[in-house]
Amino acid sequence: xxxxxxxxxxxxxxxxxxxxxxxxxxxxxxxxxxxxxxxxxxxxxxxxxxxxxxxxxxxxxxxxxxxxxxxxxxxxxxxxxxxxxxxxxxxxxxxxxxxxxxxxxxxxxxxxxxxxxxxxxxxxxxxxxxxxxxxxxxxxxxxxxxxxxxxxxxxxxxxxxxxxxxxxx
Numbered sequence: 790x791x792x793x794x795x796x797x798x799x800x801x802x803x804x805x806x807x808x809x810x811x812x813x814x815x816x817x818x819x820x821x822x823x824x825x826x827x828x829x830x831x832x833x834x835x836x837x838x839x840x841x842x843x844x845x846x847x848x849x850x851x852x853x854x855x856x857x858x859x860x861x862x863x864x865x866x867x868x869x870x871x872x873x874x875x876x877x878x879x880x881x882x883x884x885x886x887x888x889x890x891x892x893x894x895x896x897x898x899x900x901x902x903x904x905x906x907x908x909x910x911x912x913x914x915x916x917x918x919x920x921x922x923x924x925x926x927x928x929x930x931x932x933x934x935x936x937x938x939x940x941x942x943x944x945x946x947x948x949x950x951x952x953x954x955x956x957x958x
Contacts, residue, residue, distance in 0.1 A: 791816070792877035793886060795868040795940055796844045802863035806844045809861045815854075816847040820889035822896040825931050825949040832931075836895050839946060840939075843868075845886055850874050869940045876940040885937055888918050889946075898949035899933065901926070916948060926950070 798806045803819040810817035824837035844864075848854050858864060869876030878886065889896065899914025909926050911917050916924065916933055925934040935946045 791847045791849050793845055793847050793883045794850065794875050794877050796846060796858065797842060797865045797868055798844050799863040799865065800842045803838050803841070803844050806861055806863050810844070810846055810858070813857060813861075815858070818845045818886060818890040818893070819843075820845075820886065820891070820896070822949055823898060825898055825951075834898075834949075839889060839896075839948075845878070845890075850877075878940065879938075882937070882939055888915055891915070896948070898931070898951055901933075901950045903928070914950070916950065 796806065807817040807819045820839040821836050822839060823834040825832050825834050846858070848858075855867070858867075867875035896915050899916035900912040901916070902910045902912055904910055916935070919935050919937075926932075927934070931950050933948050933950050935948060937944055937946055
């Protein structure tokens with residue numbers, strides 16, 4: 790049965806490794822988003838890799854598959870070896886990966902609205918899928934920080950929220 794694993798790759802080569810794995814018939818994902826950036830007094834966006842230096846892949850782990858994957862240029866290592874095989878994602882982590890991968894398309898910024906009491910309501914976007922208690926909003930930078938785990942290690946994920954006309958701050 791195929792499980793999800795994490796590869797460490799050279800930073801900036803995530804999509805090249807993903808594409809090479811797809812050519813080999815291996816399911817791979819590189820979660821990306823349209824990151825909002827302030828430039829020249831306005832807001833612009835660019836595609837940003839959510840986990841720089843990492844590629845997620847689904848396969849049946851074997852010695853043959855290990856060497857096939859390791860032969861891909863820019864692959865450094867599988868994460869979390871314990872015994873004879875690398876650590877795989879838990880079911881919950883694999884679901885987070887599915888949400889963040891967005892079918893291979895970059896995530897759009899989540900649309901949020903500030904309520905009169907100062908709290909924030911998520912109108913639409915991937916942030917709706919995370920428990921509210923684990924989200925920290927930075928209104929000025931239009932970012933949300935979400936706590937997740939990968940291979941059992943806690944990570945902070947930063948996601949964009951809204952665009953100039955969508956955010957009511």
